[in-house]
Amino acid sequence: MNKPNCSSHQCQCPHCLQEENHPDKDLHRQFNLLLSHLNEQNRRWVAAFQSRWIGWGGIRLVQIITGISRKTIYRGLEELDDGLKARLFGRVRRPGAGRRLKLTVDQLKRLEQLLSEGATAHGWQNNLWTAKRVIKVIHRHLGVTLGIKTVRRMLHQELGWSFQKPALQLRDRDDEEINRWKTEKFPDITQQALDRHAHLTFIDESGFMLAPTLRRTYAPRGHPPVVDVSDPHARISVIGAITLSPRYRRVQLTFQMLPDNDNFHGESVAEFLSVLSGEVQGPNTIIWDSVRIHLAEPVQNYLSTTDHIVTETFPPNAPNLNPVDSVWSYIKYARLPNYTPYDLFELRRRLTTEFRRLQRQPNLLLSFISRTGLNPAGLYLGRTTGVPETRDGTCLNKSYGTAVSGV
DSSP states (O other): OOOOOSSOOOOOSHHHHSSSOOHHHHHHHHHHHHHHTSOHHHHHHHHHHHHHHHOTTHHHHHHHHHOOOHHHHHHHHHHHHTTTTTOOTTOOSOTTOSOOOOOOHHHHHHHHHHHHTOGGGGTOSSOOOOHHHHHHHHHHHHOOOOOHHHHHHHHHHTSOOOOOOOOOOOTTOOHHHHHHIIIIIHHHHHHHHHHTTOEEEEEEEEEEESSOOOOOOOOOTTOOOOOOOSOTTOEEEEEEEEEEOTTTOOEEEEEEEOSTTOOOOHHHHHHHHHHHHHHSOSOEEEEEOOOHHHHSHHHHHHHHTOSSEEEEEOOTTOGGGOHHHHHHHIIIIIISTTOOOSSHHHHHHHHHHHHHHHHTOHHHHHHHHHHTTOOSTTTSSOSOOOSOOOOSSOEEETTTTEEEOOO
16 A cells, blocks of 8 residues: 655645735645545545536646646546446555656756756756756756656756757857947937937848758658758848837838849948938938948948938947847748748748738837837837838839838
């Protein structure tokens, strides 16, 4: 016969976790105290009976109160429905059967601290956590041996960890300077733009290859899917601008694509600024990276001919501050992963469709700005959002034969 538990389970329902007194606290404590004095078989039957007595949602509630798994409660229900005919009173379980003991709460906290140090702190050359490595850390520091499935379930359910793709970051990135720019410099930029009644525009460039961004997908075990690519080096360069209107608090997207396999240079950036000035009426404050093409002579010559554009630069090595960078990530990873067009013509047509789709989603564009952690003086991101402030129609760049968004 199985021996009763020496201690009762701590209920994890919201009422029992709060500090204030609640009538359910005593009921749940007494219920767990009763279960602690029963063997495993009887606990299963009592939990199953209680879940049926509660009715809809009873299995989930009993699982939270007692810590007994849903699978065990379902098993108890089946045995009760069968009249307990298949159960022998002299035997409860096979020796060694049942779920293995988990780590205690203190051990889980200690494990999370160890894992947060990174894999390199525990002797590995690369900062990569796998289930096998976590097993070794648990055995080395906690003296417990667990299986791979148990560790994976524990990382997901107990610690809330999941597979994450690391974000690349340059070693010479100055976080203090970036924080200073966000808290001091950027509010000054937005305030000066408001004083000028100017739009606020973020600009960035990117490239889209025929070789797609790869993303995991379901496939038969042992048969990974194969992605066929026509030319892995063929690309289309794109420049994009997210503009905030100071008067109507609206957001808009402008984009332009170069001819096949071309790179951006000073002349093409200056041409885009000319198109942007024609679409965005009035003063404009542009924020972009301090790269060579933005400082090139054609760009400076164009800026010298107009007095309604003011340019500012992001701090070095801070691409996450530019909301247009989220546009590229969204299209590459969320919209077009594993996408393999036959040629650049097909890719160009698909990109045009995706950018135009994004133009009709101002709330999504605003979320890209919010993701940067920037708050444009609290005025640009107002409650009123709507369709972009545009002129009727779409401007077609005849020299490129590609659409430039209407703003």
